[in-house]
Amino acid sequence: MTMDTTTTPRSIIELKDVRKSYGKVTALHGIDATIREGEFFSLLGPSGCGKTTLLRLIAGFDEPTSGSIEIDGKPMAGISANRRPTNMVFQSYAIFPHLSVAENVGYGLVPKRMPKAEIAAEVDKALRMVDLSGYGDRGAHELSGGQRQRVALARALVMRPKVVLLDEPLSALDKKLREQMQVELRALQQSIGITFILVTHDQEEAMIMSDRIAVMFDGHIAQLDSPQALYRHPVSERVASFIGVMNFLPATAKAAGEGELALDIAALGAVTLPVAAVPEGISPAKVTKIGVRPEMLTVLFDDSDHAERVTEGVVVSTSYYGDMTYYSIVLDGAEKPVTISMRNTAGRAVAPVGARLRIGWGAESIVLFS
Amino acid sequence: MRLDAEGRRGLTLISPTLIYALVMLAAPLAMVVTFSFWTQNYLDIDTTFTLDNYHEAWTQPIYQTLMARSLIISVVVTVVTVLLAFPVAYYISFRVTRRKTLWLFLVTIPFWTSYLLRVFLWKVILGYNGVLNSALMGMGFIDEPLTFLLYNANAVVLTLAHAWAPFAILPIFVALEKIDRSLLEAAEDLGDGPWRRFRRVTLPLAMPGVIAATLIVLIPTVGDFITPRLVGGTDGLMIANMIQIQVGRANNAPLGAALAISSMVVVGTLSVLIFLVGRRFGGRTR
Numbered sequence: 156m157t158m159d160t161t162t163t164p165r166s167i168i169e170l171k172d173v174r175k176s177y178g179k180v181t182a183l184h185g186i187d188a189t190i191r192e193g194e195f196f197s198l199l200g201p202s203g204c205g206k207t208t209l210l211r212l213i214a215g216f217d218e219p220t221s222g223s224i225e226i227d228g229k230p231m232a233g234i235s236a237n238r239r240p241t242n243m244v245f246q247s248y249a250i251f252p253h254l255s256v257a258e259n260v261g262y263g264l265v266p267k268r269m270p271k272a273e274i275a276a277e278v279d280k281a282l283r284m285v286d287l288s289g290y291g292d293r294g295a296h297e298l299s300g301g302q303r304q305r306v307a308l309a310r311a312l313v314m315r316p317k318v319v320l321l322d323e324p325l326s327a328l329d330k331k332l333r334e335q336m337q338v339e340l341r342a343l344q345q346s347i348g349i350t351f352i353l354v355t356h357d358q359e360e361a362m363i364m365s366d367r368i369a370v371m372f373d374g375h376i377a378q379l380d381s382p383q384a385l386y387r388h389p390v391s392e393r394v395a396s397f398i399g400v401m402n403f404l405p406a407t408a409k410a411a412g413e414g415e416l417a418l419d420i421a422a423l424g425a426v427t428l429p430v431a432a433v434p435e436g437i438s439p440a441k442v443t444k445i446g447v448r449p450e451m452l453t454v455l456f457d458d459s460d461h462a463e464r465v466t467e468g469v470v471v472s473t474s475y476y477g478d479m480t481y482y483s484i485v486l487d488g489a490e491k492p493v494t495i496s497m498r499n500t501a502g503r504a505v506a507p508v509g510a511r512l513r514i515g516w517g518a519e520s521i522v523l524f525s
Numbered sequence: 526m527r528l529d530a531e532g533r534r535g536l537t538l539i540s541p542t543l544i545y546a547l548v549m550l551a552a553p554l555a556m557v558v559t560f561s562f563w564t565q566n567y568l569d570i571d572t573t574f575t576l577d578n579y580h581e582a583w584t585q586p587i588y589q590t591l592m593a594r595s596l597i598i599s600v601v602v603t604v605v606t607v608l609l610a611f612p613v614a615y616y617i618s619f620r621v622t623r624r625k626t627l628w629l630f631l632v633t634i635p636f637w638t639s640y641l642l643r644v645f646l647w648k649v650i651l652g653y654n655g656v657l658n659s660a661l662m663g664m665g666f667i668d669e670p671l672t673f674l675l676y677n678a679n680a681v682v683l684t685l686a687h688a689w690a691p692f693a694i695l696p697i698f699v700a701l702e703k704i705d706r707s708l709l710e711a712a713e714d715l716g717d718g719p720w721r722r723f724r725r726v727t728l729p730l731a732m733p734g735v736i737a738a739t740l741i742v743l744i745p746t747v748g749d750f751i752t753p754r755l756v757g758g759t760d761g762l763m764i765a766n767m768i769q770i771q772v773g774r775a776n777n778a779p780l781g782a783a784l785a786i787s788s789m790v791v792v793g794t795l796s797v798l799i800f801l802v803g804r805r806f807g808g809r810t811r
């Protein structure tokens with residue numbers, strides 16, 4: 156379900172059946188992926204799923220147990236980290252404590268026999284890029300967390316790598332700063348056009364920043380897609396519940412006409428879908444569950460409101476977020492409540508707990524799972 | 526000065542240490558300093574202030590020679606010890622992944638026997654009919670025992686370097702352990718090979734440990750007198766032996782005191798220099 160543009164950019168990294176074991180622990184079970192030149196690519200998954208391991212294999216700090224990694228068309232086997240066209244922004248930032256900001260940023264340029272003035276110019280440019288002009292003479296301990304993160308980024312960018320690798324670079328920052336940096340980092344990546352590979356366990360962060368995301372569980376890539384495709388068409392229940400909120404409802408498949416699938420969904424009712432709506436890898440008869448996102452269900456406040464399909468339910472709790480209200484509603488005929496998000500409007504009060512509401516939904520918004 | 530309850534409690538807490546330090550360190554030191562300005566008249570002491578002792582200590586060739594030799598020996602011991610200790614500390618810190626404690630424990634094994642015993646062991650090894658000479662003769666490498674092994678400055682250097690090795694290994698090990706391993710990966714990531722990375726990151730960050738090791742070995746070895754007495758022969762004698770002679774057999778405690786204070790000043794100056802140079806080189810963290 157990838158949203159392929161007409162001209163597919165060329166690939167910069169090819170991962171072919173990459174496996175990595177540490178003794179008896181297998182951290183990666185055969186990773187296959189192509190990372191495109193100039194894209195913002197995220198490795199997303201819960202802690203321990205092997206994201207860092209994969210990033211370190213690409214950086215060259217570890218060798219895969221088997222499989223191959225190609226960067227820019229060259230196989231990387233036996234090539235150590237200091238000779239790879241990648242640069243890393245470490246989770247701890249790894250700012251050299253005995254060097255100034257400028258010396259940190261220029262670290263990788265010094266051995267290149269560049270004239271001092273040229274190094275200074277490059278360092279200045281990189282510092283300007285991360286909005287740290289004038290900080291060159293500071294020591295590492297005189298920087299805030301956000302500034303250290305920028306220094307680490309400048310230090311990587313100044314090397315003009317083919318790929319920048321970022322291991323949870325924002326996880327140490329507080330929420331506000333993290334959100335600001337997400338936007339800035341994305342904007343910077345788009346303006347310089349270098350491939351970024353970001354490791355994160357924060358699905359929101361991955362969604363906001365990435366062109367494509369590889370969702371990883373237990374050393375496998377569960378799904379590799381654009382943020383929209385991951386959100387709209389998750390291939391498994393696990394992916395669906397990892398990315399955003401998803402309401403799951405049991406369903407039974409029934410015989411239907413040619414090219415059609417009839418489903419009886421608990422609490423929502425019967426629908427007939429074209430077989431084409433069934434994701435690859437699931438046989439239509441085996442559909443046992445459907446998912447529907449909170450914003451795909453609508454509370455019909457006015458009697459005049461209407462929707463493709465309508466059902467009813469009782470409010471069991473509400474959470475008010477200012478712009479949105481999240482309703483927990485037990486639909487008629489269901490046991491567990493579903494979550495429904497509604498944008499707040501000027502003239503409308505939040506429905507009280509116990510209120511009986513009409514809920515609208517559409518067959519199009521439903522995701523099928525086996 | 527009025528003390529509040531907390532201040533009094535603090536003082537009470539440190540007072541045993543404070544009193545001990547005053548009695549055992551400050552008082553004797555003050556006495557030595559005072560003595561160095563007096564004069565010995567055969568049996569009694571003339572307590573009029575004089576700088577004669579210092580004049581003698583700094584101008585007599587014998588004292589100059591001994592001071593210079595002490596400095597040279599201890600500098601050589603320090604250099605040898607620190608250079609040999611660094612790889613050991615490096616190995617334990619970077620290469621040993623399990624049982625680091627066991628390795629550190631092994632490093633301290635020499636302490637399990639008395640220092641005197643260890644010095645005598647070196648005599649047994651290096652002596653005229655010692656282990657080394659017998660072995661070399663037995664294997665036919667030499668026809669008669671080597672005499673340059675024992676009773677000279679070399680023997681002093683060897684014995685001291687062995688004795689002080691753990692004291693040098695431990696501070697360097699601690700400094701290496703403190704280095705964040707991701708800094709080393711960052712250096713590699715930015716293009717450094719192993720050697721350049723060592724020079725640009727590992728060594729500068731280990732510098733505080735190296736300086737500590739240097740001072741820990743240098744300061745006491747300048748004043749060592751047991752080792753030169755036992756394995757140094759005549760051309761291995763050091764300034765502390767002369768101080769001992771002045772205070773004891775020569776019955777000139779004031780001159781001994783002046784020599785002691787002088788060597789303290791020399792070592793102190795040298796230590797400050799080493800500290801400053803080391804900091805310039807990379808011990809500073811900005």
Ligand SMILES: Nc1ncnc2c1ncn2[C@@H]1O[C@H](COP(=O)(O)OP(=O)(O)O)[C@@H](O)[C@H]1O
Pocket residue numbers: 177180181182200201202203204205206207208209
């Ligand atoms: N050096 C290592 N030695 C042994 N096991 C490791 C090592 N590095 C990672 N692992 C294991 O591999 C798995 C994946 O780890 P990691 O890549 O760090 O996960 P993530 O970054 O996604 O949180 C974990 O189970 C972890 O325990």
Ligand SMILES: [Mg+2]
Pocket residue numbers: 203206207208
């Ligand atoms: Mg990780």
